[in-house]
Amino acid sequence: MEQNIYGIMAEFDTPTELVDAARQVRDAGYTKTDAFSPFPLHEIDEALGIKRSILPYLIFAGGVTGLLSGLGLVYFVHVFDYPIIVGGRPHFSLPAFIPPVYELTILFAALVAVFGMLFLNGLPAPYHPVFNVPRFAFATREKFFLIIEAKDPKVRLRREHEVLWKA
Amino acid sequence: MQDEKDLQEKLRPAMIEGDHSFASVTDKISDVTLKKRTPFHWFIGFAIAFMVAQLLLFSVIWLLANGIGVWGNNQPVGWAFDIINFVWWIGIGHAGTLISAILLLLNQKWRTSINRFAEAMTLFAVACAAMFPLLHTGRPWLAAYWLFPYPNTMGIWPNFRSPLIWDVFAVSTYATVSALFWYVGLIPDLATLRDRAKNKYFKFIYAALSWGWRGSARHWHRYEITYLILAGLSTPLVLSVHSIVSFDFSVSQVPGWHATIFPPYFVAGAVFAGFAMVLILCIPLRHMYRMQDFITHTHLVYMAKVMLATGLIVVYGYAMEGFFGWYSASQYEVFMVKNRIWEGPYWWSYWLLIFCNGLSIQLLWFKRFRESEFWLFLISIIVSVGMWLERFVIIVTSLHRDFLPSSWAMYSPRVWDWTMFIGTIGFFFTLIYLFVRFVPIISIFEVRTLLPDANVHGHHQDFEENVNEVEYTYDRTDPPNE
Amino acid sequence: MVYNRCVGTRYCSNNCPYKVRRFNFLLYQDWNTPQYKLMRNPEVSIRSRGVMEKCTYCTQRISAARIESQKDGARKIRDGEVVTACQSVCPTDAIIFGDMGDPESRLRRPRKISVITIC
Incomplete structure (x- = not known):
């Protein structure tokens, strides 16, 4: 069952909330995370701990x-x-x-x-598990998403849920 | 919230008018493309443009069937409408790259809502331009591949010291990089269209074109690097392209062509003509699709100012051409200046040029004219004509009276010269109409970043960790008393 | 002129101060009538439309002279060995062809009347 879950995703209304949440997720020790936004956010690189690209x-x-x-x-x-x-x-x-x-x-x-x-970036990628979330269509319009992937070594679904809900 | 807005208003002129959110911006711009009903005026405009474009098709077929002799070109005027149109079109294209690349590097936020269609204009103008150097050759079926570095069966290579070969490299690189830049800018917006399209087929096409873009933070990170570096690459590229186009003339030895001022003077002229074309396109466009919120009066005024500045550089170029003719003390150069300005049979084209490019733009010093769409549109059209005349003056009046009086002759265009020129205008507008219908005319994701909501607000806990961060994220939109 | 390679940009013609270059704006040659083939010099190529024309100094005659000189043990081409077509038909001997670099050449001899020299 758990193997089929790609990750857990939270939706936010504003970039500020997303960045805050990303910082908390990072501080909680998660590394296999990603954020989705309808436009580039400079703050998210630091918040998610994204290294400068080569x-x-x-x-x-x-x-x-x-x-x-x-x-x-x-x-x-x-x-x-x-x-x-x-x-x-x-x-x-x-x-x-x-x-x-x-x-x-x-x-x-x-x-x-x-x-x-x-x-x-691994593009073109016609399929990606995040597209399975129906509300994810808003990621290219107005909403902000944060995901913790299931392959993260720290993931235990329950705790995961709490961290995202608190954020 | 109201304080924030007031403060922003004070700090810089509004780039977006009206009350907009991420969703409303997205919907407003993408609806132009996704709306089921295409406006009636689109069909009329497209039909006219498409019909005029057929003129091009017909002229090209006639040209290929009969040869360059169908044009008015002859001895000694070997280049005429063909190269005039080439330089004119490619110059128009330059404003798009200037807006998208140079203004990005200069951090000018006002580029955001005009860069998409300015870049489209670049692509289409380059497509029109690239046709001419190919078709003006005597044997275009060979030129199409011999101009590229490829040895023929006799082992002969192109001469890389020739400005015409430089031109091939410059124009083809410019077309490729402009297309890449435009497409990269489109990917996130195509993803938006994919997610918003209701029609199954459109959804599929936009999905395929957006290459599975999902707005991931890691993707955005690399995307921004690419976009910025492409801008950094396009900037020297665009300056080099028109410099190289001007080398076609300045590296040669014809009086009136052989001038060291040409590269900067051509680049300024290109930007000048290009901004005129951007204004010609965007003034009707903002009304047709009710985009006044995004293409505001501020944008038009800024473009008018760029036009005035580059126009004055061009006028300086005219003055310097005259000065160098005299200063060279070469009888041919002195004669060229006299012939061009008052003695020759084409004196009228020079004075018309001075009127179009030199006098008409002086109105832009006055706020009244800068802020009137009617005057801006009119001046832009006059400038476009003027920039075409500039190339006429440089090419035809220099060639028709060169060194030996025995070879002097007049040039007059024939019907196929005109049909081909007008045909490219039709082709250009056909492409513009298709673009307006199927692609978001304004960069949606970049407009989103202009909204006050797009700023990330700092928190007090971060203040201790990273002072710079908070300074930055507080930005100018936060009320100071918070 | 390399006729085979010319794509016809007319750049050389624009730059030529003497305008000796002429462009085939249209197809001036009849390529199809078989009888005309007999009329033509087989050593001279027929230029198609879209190709720039320029005097080749009768390159076929120069080649023939060069081959002869090679056969004779790689000697230099003698003065007057190459006679261009225009020179051969000029009744007043106004056209002289030769090596300007050779001080013994007929071209370098003092002339009593001014003549047009091609070299």
Whole structure:
């Protein structure tokens, strides 16, 4: 029976209540928790103890990859594979290569930013147990939800209930 | 509650008018998309736009069947309407990125209710723009892939030192990043539509498009990082794109094109033209869909001010073009300036340009005109015409009188030049109409954050733990006496 | 000009100070009539529409001369060995083709009348 329960969820009307509740849940020692809100809340990161994502580093790495592949491309083409003198410039005429290399840097970084975010978020996720709560449809409208997942080592359903009700 | 509101009113002009809650904001904006009955004016507008768009289809087919010769382009005016329209459209697109990215980085809250359709405008304008450099080539069926780095069977590569190749990289990157930025901004709102849609099919489509977004705190955390970094990437991108477009001219050697002022002057012109287009779109839109609560007079006034500022930079650019022509002491440059302003046959286009871009915006110094929707709309249309003329002046009047008098000639557009241009306008508005019907025109989740209720209020127990936190969460909306 | 690679942006034409480049705005050649094939020089490609035209200095004649010089043991191409088509038909000998870098070339000799040199 208990294995089928994904977690226990509480609904709140305001972000303040959600953040308060999240802090209490965190202080009570729960770690497998999550909050749902219709817009980003900066306070919830601290309240739930969410660590800063590694995403910025991935994006930086994406940008560097774009830079290197852009430089590699122009070097390969104009120095190695098809060297041709245009306008009396050297084969590797860096100033003239800046625009395409620059654009490739931005392109790669932006692609990593978006697809990295989706990947780390586990999206697309057509199904998720939270959608089984009928009132959860309001999470994209006006309500705020807090969940303690059943796989949290501290979960014993009764206590869990009390913590959320008190909040 | 009343105190809070009064205090907020005093501290900054209202970005949302009327009494709104999270639910009312959500319902009001998403109803435009989800309402069963599409307003009648939508059908009329869409039908007109769609018919005009057919003109584009017809012109493109005619062009592909016969060649560039159907246009008025000839020696020595090798570029004309094609590149004018390209630069015009891509310039219009820039305001969307400016609003969504640069104003986000500058923490300007007023961007929130206009960024969604400004970004849509960017995408559609870039779609119209990207058509021209492709179709203006003699052999577009080859250009479509030869312009990208791909060696042909003879092992010949594109020349990466050419501004036209830079253009390909800039415009394609810009289109991709703008589309990503727009779509990322849409995901939470598509999830809202998914949860609110009654129609089974719409629900399915919005569910598929929102990729299972559920508003989890961890997701929001990464989402915000992505959104901010995308804004940070788009900002240098948008500045580089129009700089690179201006390189098409400034890297060349034609008098009137070869000018170092071009990149900043083009970027300012792009933002100028783009804000004019945003105003042209948002003034009717806010009335049609009764969005006056979200797109307030404050928004219009701010946009008018940006238009005035960028317009003045553009006017400075005109002055500098004249100055450099004289200062260069090159007979060709001096002749170009004289020819452009009073001696040449196209003098009228220059003075019309000065009227549209230089004189008409001076009205915006006055509060009376800034706050009148009628005048803003009129000035925006004049500016759009003016920015088109600017590219006409730069491209056509520079080319038609270049170095050797023996090759001088006049340019006049033919019917296919006009149909193609007007056709892209129809195509643009067709896309805008579809967007207005199927996608929330205002970013719902961002508007929610503007409501006073969105602030998390601190508690006294936290005060001892983290002083900064309380400072921050008390924010400006808490009554000081609490 | 690399006709095969030209997509026809007309950028070179806009920038050409002498406007020697001409663009095939429409399809000026008849590609289909079989009899016309006999009329054409097999060594010169027919340009399609959408391609920029420019004097190639009779690249086919230069190639032929180069091949000859290679056969003769990789010697230099002699002065006057390459005669362009326009040069060969010019009755007043106004057009001279040659190597400007070669001090012995006919091009470098002092001329009594001013002539148009192509190089």
